[in-house]
Amino acid sequence: MSDARLAELPPQARRGALGWARAHLFGGWASSLTTLCLVGLVVWLAPGLLRYLIIDAVWSAADGGACRAAGAGACWAFIGAKWPFFVYGPYPPELRWRVDLTMALGAALVAWNLWRGAPRKGLAALALLVAYPIAGFALLYGAPFLGLAIVPTAQWGGVFLSLLVAAVGIVFSLPLGVLLALGRRSKLPIVRMASVGFIEIVRGVPLITVLFMANVMLPLFVPEQWSPDRLLRPLVGVALFASAYMAEVVRAGLQAIPKGQIEGAQALGLSPWRMQRHVVLPQALALVIPNIVNTFIGLFKDTTLVAAVGALDFLRAIDVARLDPAWAGPTIATTGYVFAGLFYFVFCFAMSRYSLGVERRLARASAR
Amino acid sequence: MPSGSAVSAQAPRPRPWRDPRWRGLAAQALLVVVVGGLLFLAFTAARDNMRARGIPVDFGFWPQPSGFEVSQSLISYSAASSYGRAFTVGLLNTLLVAAIGIALASVIGFVIGLMRLSSNWLASRFAGAYVETLRNLPLLLQLLFWYNAVLKALPGPRQSLQAGPVYLNNRGLFAPEPLAGAGADAALIALAAGLSLAFVWVFVARGMQARTGRRPPVVLVALGLVAAPLLVAALMFGAPLHFQPAQLKGFNFVGGLRLTPEFVALVIGLSTYTASFIAEIVRAGVLAVPKGQREAAEALGLSHAQSLRLVIAPQAMRVIIPPLTSQYLNLTKNSSLAVFISFPDLVQVFMGTVLNQTGAAVPIVATTMAVYLVISLAVSFAMNAYNRRLARHGG
Numbered sequence: 103m104s105d106a107r108l109a110e111l112p113p114q115a116r117r118g119a120l121g122w123a124r125a126h127l128f129g130g131w132a133s134s135l136t137t138l139c140l141v142g143l144v145v146w147l148a149p150g151l152l153r154y155l156i157i158d159a160v161w162s163a164a165d166g167g168a169c170r171a172a173g174a175g176a177c178w179a180f181i182g183a184k185w186p187f188f189v190y191g192p193y194p195p196e197l198r199w200r201v202d203l204t205m206a207l208g209a210a211l212v213a214w215n216l217w218r219g220a221p222r223k224g225l226a227a228l229a230l231l232v233a234y235p236i237a238g239f240a241l242l243y244g245a246p247f248l249g250l251a252i253v254p255t256a257q258w259g260g261v262f263l264s265l266l267v268a269a270v271g272i273v274f275s276l277p278l279g280v281l282l283a284l285g286r287r288s289k290l291p292i293v294r295m296a297s298v299g300f301i302e303i304v305r306g307v308p309l310i311t312v313l314f315m316a317n318v319m320l321p322l323f324v325p326e327q328w329s330p331d332r333l334l335r336p337l338v339g340v341a342l343f344a345s346a347y348m349a350e351v352v353r354a355g356l357q358a359i360p361k362g363q364i365e366g367a368q369a370l371g372l373s374p375w376r377m378q379r380h381v382v383l384p385q386a387l388a389l390v391i392p393n394i395v396n397t398f399i400g401l402f403k404d405t406t407l408v409a410a411v412g413a414l415d416f417l418r419a420i421d422v423a424r425l426d427p428a429w430a431g432p433t434i435a436t437t438g439y440v441f442a443g444l445f446y447f448v449f450c451f452a453m454s455r456y457s458l459g460v461e462r463r464l465a466r467a468s469a470r
Numbered sequence: 471m472p473s474g475s476a477v478s479a480q481a482p483r484p485r486p487w488r489d490p491r492w493r494g495l496a497a498q499a500l501l502v503v504v505v506g507g508l509l510f511l512a513f514t515a516a517r518d519n520m521r522a523r524g525i526p527v528d529f530g531f532w533p534q535p536s537g538f539e540v541s542q543s544l545i546s547y548s549a550a551s552s553y554g555r556a557f558t559v560g561l562l563n564t565l566l567v568a569a570i571g572i573a574l575a576s577v578i579g580f581v582i583g584l585m586r587l588s589s590n591w592l593a594s595r596f597a598g599a600y601v602e603t604l605r606n607l608p609l610l611l612q613l614l615f616w617y618n619a620v621l622k623a624l625p626g627p628r629q630s631l632q633a634g635p636v637y638l639n640n641r642g643l644f645a646p647e648p649l650a651g652a653g654a655d656a657a658l659i660a661l662a663a664g665l666s667l668a669f670v671w672v673f674v675a676r677g678m679q680a681r682t683g684r685r686p687p688v689v690l691v692a693l694g695l696v697a698a699p700l701l702v703a704a705l706m707f708g709a710p711l712h713f714q715p716a717q718l719k720g721f722n723f724v725g726g727l728r729l730t731p732e733f734v735a736l737v738i739g740l741s742t743y744t745a746s747f748i749a750e751i752v753r754a755g756v757l758a759v760p761k762g763q764r765e766a767a768e769a770l771g772l773s774h775a776q777s778l779r780l781v782i783a784p785q786a787m788r789v790i791i792p793p794l795t796s797q798y799l800n801l802t803k804n805s806s807l808a809v810f811i812s813f814p815d816l817v818q819v820f821m822g823t824v825l826n827q828t829g830a831a832v833p834i835v836a837t838t839m840a841v842y843l844v845i846s847l848a849v850s851f852a853m854n855a856y857n858r859r860l861a862r863h864g865g
């Protein structure tokens with residue numbers, strides 16, 4: 103485009119950008135000052151960050167030597183070298199295909215369940231919630247009669263353990279939470295009191311104390327020969343903890359169901375359980391899907407706490423690996439945590455976008 | 471309604487197993503038997519197990535000397551102090567972190583929340599990025615980052631980062647320590663007098679505004695009423711405070727106020743993380759105030775600041791305060807993550823070290839949980855009372 107043509111363009115186009123900037127960046131002296139400060143902050147920080155994370159970063163190295171050099175940036179070679187440990191923990195290398203298979207199966211089943219309009223949704227849910235846990239356990243722990251050698255849970259770890267803790271929490275907290283929520287709204291005083299007591303006690307204490315309790319007290323409460331597996335204890339703790347929070351989410355959904363729905367179901371002669379199953383719960387749960395997903399996000403972040411009782415989850419694996427003398431150096435901690443941050447952020451952000459999408463869909467549906 | 475009563479009189483009583491009342495009773499009896507039976511079995515097993523392994527079941531350890539040191543304590547404590555004293559040290563540290571964290575998180579959260587609503591595009595984007603990043607990362611990861619990657623990676627005391635009399639290095643944050651000076655008592659009395667004078671003035675000013683319709687300068691006069699007696703007291707009796715600076719001696723700082731890296735990491739991590747949730751609460755609260763309210767305030771001729779203070783804020787706070795309290799509780803509970811960076815909070819000292827040394831699992835776990843439970847329940851009760859008051863006085 104020639105300069106003459108440019109000059110002929112209506113001035114509005116340029117005024118548009120300038121006008122936008124004036125309205126959104128320089129509207130008043132306070133706003134202008136804020137803009138300048140933030141631009142200054144970016145100009146001050148961005149080059150250093152870029153250099154540290156990409157330009158000066160060490161992308162491949164056999165050990166930490168190159169990363170310890172003065173002026174070296176993030177040590178991505180460390181992530182590359184420790185990647186198998188981050189994903190599988192100390193799981194025996196020759197058996198890691200079992201973990202891969204379990205995770206691939208899980209991803210496929212989750213996709214089938216989330217894909218709207220997929221065929222045979224009932225079968226999908228059944229496969230994910232009933233068949234998959236059994237198959238997954240057989241694959242991960244081993245089943246001698248199928249020719250799968252046993253891998254004790256002390257050798258589980260890494261990303262796969264984090265996902266496992268989250269999955270167990272999600273799968274158990276939903277049904278337990280529904281039961282507790284129904285119990286809390288029950289007309290039977292003992293059922294109600296038991297539910298309220300459980301929910302309020304669990305919600306009133308930090309997860310760490312629940313995990314400690316599961317760790318030191320579960321073995322005391324069963325006869326000595328049944329002493330629960332060291333990984334099972336935090337799993338029980340996480341599931342119980344999450345179910346109390348889930349119960350409150352479900353209760354909010356139950357409260358939002360108009361009374362007419364219940365009366366209608368009663369007028370049709372449905373029994374209380376059938377009424378809950380076919381009329382109340384489907385509507386209540388659909389209403390609170392966004393909140394359920396938000397609870398899952400919290401649960402996923404909380405899986406990092408199982409490290410307090412000795413489980414080697416992903417974050418703990420990073421924290422262990424960064425102390426390896428072959429790699430230890432001034433940039434290793436930052437590199438490891440930035441990488442862990444990316445991992446958790448991708449999962450949590452994806453879940454929060456999904457919940458936002460469902461929320462919008464529900465809003466549209468109720469507006470219709 | 472004669473026909474209705476006739477119908478119900480004729481209706482046959484359902485069989486017991488069809489009667490909702492009987493079914494309810496039976497269900498509850500079943501629940502009591504099952505839960506009670508399980509509890510009974512668990513307690514018997516626990517008793518036998520603990521007896522067999524010689525695990526203490528009572529608080530007999532409480533007055534015994536603990537034999538371990540604690541890196542930070544608000545009260546005097548040494549290895550010769552009792553386990554009970556260690557419990558108090560941990561509890562006070564938890565409350566200290568919670569109090570400072572809550573104050574900081576509120577400030578950051580309100581600033582970020584209002585920034586997100588700002589008409590400045592860059593500011594609202596910045597606030598949005600802050601919220602989305604911090605609340606989508608596990609708190610533990612953030613704590614470990616602050617502790618291991620930032621504070622522990624700082625240079626040693628000799629190469630401290632310095633801002634005036636404040637030094638930051640891998641041993642912690644060192645600042646001048648305020649100590650009571652000669653005029654401290656006089657200053658306290660002057661402060662009390664000034665505050666009560668200012669209080670009286672606020673009431674008098676309110677009365678004047680109600681009578682005459684004119685608002686006398688409240689804030690300026692009140693500030694003057696507080697400051698003047700303090701100044702006079704300081705001139706007459708000497709400075710109320712003097713500062714003892716931190717000084718580099720050998721390889722470390724002596725004197726002054728020292729904040730350990732553990733404490734600093736915990737406070738920064740907790741407050742920035744919780745602030746991201748508070749920001750969203752603040753945003754939702756302000757957005758919940760109908761647009762007409764601000765328009766009406768403008769139509770009345772209130773300035774922007776006045777409409778914010780007198781019209782928007784009071785209505786937004788009603789929406790903000792209940793979820794804000796639950797965030798404060800979350801912060802208090804999350805302070806238990808201190809155990810991961812060895813800050814001596816209640817969980818680290820009591821559920822960690824004391825439990826390891828004494829093995830008294832049941833009393834210690836129960837006590838720790840009870841402490842958090844009492845805090846949570848007390849705040850919930852206060853919150854419910856507040857909500858009832860709001861409901862009574864209209865929404």
